[in-house]
Structures are given as C-alpha cells and as structure tokens.
Amino acid sequence: MQRKPDLLWVLALILGLGIVTTGYTQSQWQPEQAEVSTPVISLQAK
Secondary structure (H helix, E strand, C coil), X not given: CCCCCXXXXXXXXXXXHHHHHHXXXXXXXXXXXXXXXXXXXXXXXX
16 A cells, blocks of 8 residues: 655645746746836826
C-alpha cells in the first residue's frame, strides 16, 4: 500500500510552483506595451 503525501508537502509544492510561475511571467512582461494599450483621457473644465 502506498503512503499518501502529507498536506504540508502538497502545499509547499503548490507554493513553489506559484513562485516560479510568477517570476517567469514577470520576466516576460514588457512595460512599453502596457503604456501603449492603456490610453489616458484628460478632461479640463474651462
């Protein structure tokens, strides 16, 4: 009979994968594209 993994190990694995995924996506993110895709409309009252 196989032993079930402890809940702590499962949570540690999920947390580790989340950290690696976050680091990878942040390295792929380019700020120049974010500035172009978000127009700013300025309204001035006279």
